[in-house]
Amino acid sequence: MTAEIRQFLLESLTEMKYDTDGFGDDTVLGPAGIDMESLALAELAMRVEDQYGVRFDADEAETFAAMTVGEFCAAVAQRVRTTSAT
Amino acid sequence: MSTGVAVTGIGLVSPVGTAVDEVFDAVCAGRSGLVRPPEGHALHGVVDVAAFSPAVDAASVIPAKEARVVDRSIVMAVRAAGDALADAGIEVGRDVDPYRVAVVVSGVGGLATLADQAVERSRRGRLGVSPFMLPGVLPNMAAARIAIKFGVRGYSSSVGTACAAGGQSIGEATRILRSGEADVVVCGCTEAPLFPTFADAFGNALALARGWADPTTASRPFDRRRNGLVLGEAAGVLVLERPGFARARGATVHADVLGWGATSDAYHPTTPRPDGSSAAESMRIALRDAGLSTGDVGYLNAHGTGTKAGDAAEAAAIRDVYGDAMPPVSSTKGVTGHLLGASGAIEAAIGVVALRRGLLPPTHNLDDPDPACDLNHVLEQPAAAAVDAVMSNSFGFGGHNVSVILGRANG
Numbered sequence: 001m002t003a004e005i006r007q008f009l010l011e012s013l014t015e016m017k018y019d020t021d022g023f024g025d026d027t028v029l030g031p032a033g034i035d036m037e038s039l040a041l042a043e044l045a046m047r048v049e050d051q052y053g054v055r056f057d058a059d060e061a062e063t064f065a066a067m068t069v070g071e072f073c074a075a076v077a078q079r080v081r082t083t084s085a086t
Numbered sequence: 087m088s089t090g091v092a093v094t095g096i097g098l099v100s101p102v103g104t105a106v107d108e109v110f111d112a113v114c115a116g117r118s119g120l121v122r123p124p125e126g127h128a129l130h131g132v133v134d135v136a137a138f139s140p141a142v143d144a145a146s147v148i149p150a151k152e153a154r155v156v157d158r159s160i161v162m163a164v165r166a167a168g169d170a171l172a173d174a175g176i177e178v179g180r181d182v183d184p185y186r187v188a189v190v191v192s193g194v195g196g197l198a199t200l201a202d203q204a205v206e207r208s209r210r211g212r213l214g215v216s217p218f219m220l221p222g223v224l225p226n227m228a229a230a231r232i233a234i235k236f237g238v239r240g241y242s243s244s245v246g247t248a249c250a251a252g253g254q255s256i257g258e259a260t261r262i263l264r265s266g267e268a269d270v271v272v273c274g275c276t277e278a279p280l281f282p283t284f285a286d287a288f289g290n291a292l293a294l295a296r297g298w299a300d301p302t303t304a305s306r307p308f309d310r311r312r313n314g315l316v317l318g319e320a321a322g323v324l325v326l327e328r329p330g331f332a333r334a335r336g337a338t339v340h341a342d343v344l345g346w347g348a349t350s351d352a353y354h355p356t357t358p359r360p361d362g363s364s365a366a367e368s369m370r371i372a373l374r375d376a377g378l379s380t381g382d383v384g385y386l387n388a389h390g391t392g393t394k395a396g397d398a399a400e401a402a403a404i405r406d407v408y409g410d411a412m413p414p415v416s417s418t419k420g421v422t423g424h425l426l427g428a429s430g431a432i433e434a435a436i437g438v439v440a441l442r443r444g445l446l447p448p449t450h451n452l453d454d455p456d457p458a459c460d461l462n463h464v465l466e467q468p469a470a471a472a473v474d475a476v477m478s479n480s481f482g483f484g485g486h487n488v489s490v491i492l493g494r495a496n497g
Contacts, residue, residue: 017150040151042217050213 005052005073012047016040029072030065041065054079088375090342090493091263092332095174095325096435097166097274101137101318102422104169109432110439113418113447114468118302120316120423123280132282133294135301137318137423148231155203155218156231157196162321163228163276164235167191171236174325174337176270181335184239188268189229190258191275191323192244192251193427196223198281228276232323240268248482249389250348251275252322252430253490257346259326269331274431276321285317291356295392305424306451307390307417308397308459315391318423322431329496339495341438344378344475347371351485358396358481362403368487369407369477376475376491380411383491384473385446387433388461389481390417391424400479401459414471416464420450430480430488437476437492444472 006025013020018034027033029041036044045061048054054076056064064072098104101119102112112119119137123129129136139162144153147164167189171178178184200223206214221227229242241262247254252275259273279285288294295304295314306312332339349368353359373380386408389400397417404415418436419425425432440446446469455463473494480488 017145017154039217039221046213046217050210 002073002077005076006069008051009069009073012044016043023069025068025070027069029067029069036065048076052076052080054083088264088345090329090344091260092327092329092337092339092495093324093341093343093438093492094327094332094337094339095170095176096340096438097169097173097323098321098432098435099139099142099162099166100320100322100422100425100432101139104140106435106439110436110447113421113436114445116421116450118421118450119318120301120304122301128282129280129285133285133289133317134296134298135304135316136280137316138280139319147235152218155199155216155222157199157222157278158319159193159196159276159278159321160222160228160231162278163191163193163323164231166274166276166321166323167232167236167272170272170323170325176325178237182270184237186240186269187238188240188259188262188271189232189238189242190245190255190262190271190273191229191232192246192255193225193228193276194248195225196227197284198278199223201281201283232272238272247486248484249426249429250480250482250486250488251427252432253434253478253480253488254348254430254486256324256343256430256434256490257348257488260343260346263326263328269328271326272323273326274321274323275427277426277428278319279317279426280319288317293393303451305392305420307388307392307420307449308401308455308461308463309452310454310456312392312394312397312456315393316423318425320425320428320432322428322435324431324434341441341495342493344491344493345372345376346488346490347375349487351487353485356483358399359485360395360399362399362406364485365400365403365479365481365487366406369403369479369489372477372489372491378475378491380408383413383475383477384471385437385440385476386413386415387437387476387478388415388417389479390419390449392419396481397456398458400481401461404461412462414446414464414469415461416447416449418447420452427482430478430490433478434490434492437478440476441473441492441494444470446471
């Protein structure tokens with residue numbers, strides 16, 4: 001699941017015109033890494049919702065900037081599992 | 087009478103070119119920008135004729151990450167502003183304090199992008215609406231994007247006066263410079279109205295030219311057979327400076343803005359006051375502001391959109407103001423189409439070149455002047471005439487009237 005989410009994230013970032021060269025699990029999504037800003041993170045949350053049917057509220061989406069790629073994929077996978085189980 | 091301000095930079099994106107002399111040559115030679123919308127374009131089959139500007143790659147002027155949901159009007163404005171600043175030889179921060187530079191760049195905003203997003207909202211619900219939509223469509227965002235791109239940190243705004251907005255932006259910029267609030271103002275207007283909803287609104291209001299087999303003949307200002315305007319897209323940006331500031335930095339001054347005037351019709355949302363009295367007063371205010379008499383104006387670039395009511399009202403206003411001292415008059419919209427708010431900026435640029443070259447563009451397609459529009463028309467060919475001052479009129483829905491007077495550069 002996490003690998004699939006990672007691929008989805010890579011494709012999303014490419015569509016959103018972000019440079020994913022050197023992209024790795026330890027890369028931070030926000031300013032210290034991929035440099036996604038607030039609107040881009042909001043769009044990423046929408047893309048996740050559209051793809052996986054899970055929703056992150058505004059407060060949660062704001063935490064994406066500090067996450068690494070690995071942490072983000074794990075968080076999405078966890079949300080998908082939780083949602084599927086309910 | 088107030089002091090003039092210097093025009094030191096011009097940047098254009100228009101249906102007849104992107105270089106100011108290219109645009110001027112086109113309106114003089116009748117090289118029309120009016121075409122049938124091509125197959126595949128959203129306007130194909132929606133309108134008979136439109137005036138398209140060259141494509142501008144959004145990512146060439148706005149970071150690619152932010153350029154996916156940015157309206158064409160904003161993209162064109164940033165390109166034109168960059169060209170205008172380059173023409174002026176100004177790098178903000180190097181040549182001028184960023185806080186002493188202002189931006190007044192206007193337009194109705196990104197309505198085409200808003201319409202696209204509305205379609206996506208209907209199709210996909212909430213998830214169809216991009217978080218990037220607001221900075222991509224708001225009418226202040228052309229000014230804001232210019233400030234961001236070029237590091238302008240002074241006053242910035244946009245004026246919402248429809249088809250008068252280009253002229254009014256030049257006027258507001260003049261006011262700011264005269265007040266001493268800024269040394270440099272980047273001003274103008276940008277419009278990208280070529281999408282079906284907007285075109286249908288004009289069409290359903292019976293405002294569009296229709297029934298012309300040759301699209302280049304559809305825009306016919308002041309002609310007896312005129313039957314509406316031709317929608318066009320464009321951006322026009324001028325760099326204005328306090329004359330002392332321009333002189334001190336050794337700038338090339340293209341022309342001076344000598345004065346301007348603005349009035350309201352107080353009559354109807356879309357129909358001009360038929361007697362043209364408020365439009366006439368905007369011209370009189372501009373003359374007083376410039377300290378000129380009617381005989382000092384050597385050329386008048388009319389608003390002249392090709393609508394029955396608008397052209398007749400403007401002609402009445404011009405006759406009322408100038409009487410026997412009427413200068414040669416033309417509307418360059420016969421070639422460019424109606425560029426909405428951007429018209430005032432594009433036509434001011436045309437006025438600058440007319441002053442420099444001593445050449446007055448004709449009104450293209452004015453084959454049979456309407457007696458209701460009895461003016462001192464420049465017909466068929468450009469007229470050679472050394473002129474010291476040019477008036478440019480811009481009138482907008484809502485009854486906004488603006489007149490700007492440009493003069494030969496005093497250096």
